[in-house]
Amino acid sequence: MNELFALSMPWWHFVVRGALSYAALLILLRLTGKRTFSDMSPFDIVVLVIVGGALRSAMIGADSSLVGPLLCVATILLLDKLLAHLAARSELINRMLEGTPLLLAAGGQLVAGVLAKAGISKEGLARELRLHGLRSLQEVDEMRLEPNGKISVLKSR
Secondary structure (H helix, E strand, O other), X not given: OHHHOOOOOOHHHHHHHHHHHHHHHHHHHHHHOOOOOOOOOHHHHHHHHXXXXXXXXXXXXXXXXXXXXXXXXXXXXXXXXXXXXXXHHOHHHHHHHHOOOEEEEEOOEEOOOHHHHHOOOHHHHHHHHHHOOOOOHHHEEEEEEOOOOOEEEEEOO
């Protein structure tokens, strides 16, 4: 029972490892683009599970206590809460963490080169149109890739 609470390294190592792992994953996800996990496919779920497994050793090393992983999780949750708090109060921090919407189409026309930049195929765009009850791009007043990876559509009148 004592081994549940015996840490293999000082407590603050778990806090630092959790914080660094959180920051690194946040940066990597921002670099991969907005649509990385917006529509979770089986491939995305596999990647998520593998990333979680890979980060386990980065966060807790060889520790087998109960306290070490809890310290990491508490650190990550506190950092997440802190960043959400800061993002709600600062437009700059919010933009850095979440990004900004990307205009895909306006007035029934695609914005040149934006689909490739956003990593959206023509079939993906057509699927989004159908999901919004539209048959063609000409029915679109404005279409944006939102910071959360979803596509919003304002229909023409």
